[in-house]
Amino acid sequence: MTRPFLEVDGLVVDYPVPHGTFRAVDNVSFTVARGETLGIVGESGCGKSTVARSIVRLLTPTAGRILVDGTDIARLNERQLRPLRSRIQMVFQDPYGSLDPHLSAQDIVAEPLRLRGVRSRNGRAAEAARLIDLVGLPSSALHRRPAEFSGGQRQRIGIARALASRPELLVCDEATSALDVSVQAQVLELLRQIQAETHLAYMIISHNLGVVRQLSRNIVVMSEGKVVESGATTDVLTSPRAQVTRALRRAALDPTTMRGRKPRAMVRAGTRPPEATAGDARPETAQEAAR
Numbered sequence: 001m002t003r004p005f006l007e008v009d010g011l012v013v014d015y016p017v018p019h020g021t022f023r024a025v026d027n028v029s030f031t032v033a034r035g036e037t038l039g040i041v042g043e044s045g046c047g048k049s050t051v052a053r054s055i056v057r058l059l060t061p062t063a064g065r066i067l068v069d070g071t072d073i074a075r076l077n078e079r080q081l082r083p084l085r086s087r088i089q090m091v092f093q094d095p096y097g098s099l100d101p102h103l104s105a106q107d108i109v110a111e112p113l114r115l116r117g118v119r120s121r122n123g124r125a126a127e128a129a130r131l132i133d134l135v136g137l138p139s140s141a142l143h144r145r146p147a148e149f150s151g152g153q154r155q156r157i158g159i160a161r162a163l164a165s166r167p168e169l170l171v172c173d174e175a176t177s178a179l180d181v182s183v184q185a186q187v188l189e190l191l192r193q194i195q196a197e198t199h200l201a202y203m204i205i206s207h208n209l210g211v212v213r214q215l216s217r218n219i220v221v222m223s224e225g226k227v228v229e230s231g232a233t234t235d236v237l238t239s240p241r242a243q244v245t246r247a248l249r250r251a252a253l254d255p256t257t258m259r260g261r262k263p264r265a266m267v268r269a270g271t272r273p274p275e276a277t278a279g280d281a282r283p284e285t286a287q288e289a290a291r
């Protein structure tokens, strides 16, 4: 049997808090096969982003293994991680805050190309143009800055930037949560098309089961830092065992949550306040509609 691209085994993450530590992720294990999509779903504060940040090594886990193609990256230092970083890229939730406001779309997408060793300026410009086209933006987008784009368009630039590193796995952490439902559907469709063309693997992380189910063959359901249920998406949705899965399924069908709002009942007691979500986000502009 071929080895999965990513194997997460017994992941534990403790955060320091004033009187000790808080265990945000508790013995989480899963695998992601090459070219496939794993969904991670769970209520706000259950530890999804902490898992994502561990995998891209924005933080060092307390315990457990993160095997990328068989190499455990959980405790590698920055120098050791450098050659591996391009293999897993992340698309963040906030299309407003995750792009440098001073750079043009072309420069944002070209930056990872420079790190990848594309030395010629013309070569970087040509590849940035190809990626901007791949994510469905017009060539006129190349010279515009983030403030001149809608949320959906910015998320496309974020995806183009992530793809510039030629990753084998893209971790999308609430990547469509701040978008209107129709724009959300366009971005999910874009991800689907890219996967069909490139055989890229995805981890789709969301509190919204409706989003996760659209792309994911397998899902992991988390609650309070732990995996409470996992398996083929169709099986988990047809006969959910965990109470939290049933609640997430109900919420996915509830029209009041369709814009990505986190229902109050899903916000875990004692956790951070929920972040701004679609209900608070700027409405999509005419640019997006006209795209």
Ligand SMILES: Nc1ncnc2c1ncn2[C@@H]1O[C@H](COP(=O)(O)OP(=O)(O)OP(=O)(O)O)[C@@H](O)[C@H]1O
Pocket (backbone or CB within 6 Å): 015, 016, 017, 022, 024, 042, 043, 044, 045, 046, 047, 048, 049, 050, 051, 207, 270, 271, 272, 274, 275
């Ligand atoms: N730096 C930190 N220090 C202390 N606790 C933290 C820190 N970051 C996150 N936490 C806590 O860890 C838990 C998991 O947070 P995490 O952001 O991973 O959850 P999440 O499932 O991604 O939530 P959301 O969907 O709201 O982003 C939460 O209870 C959160 O309050």
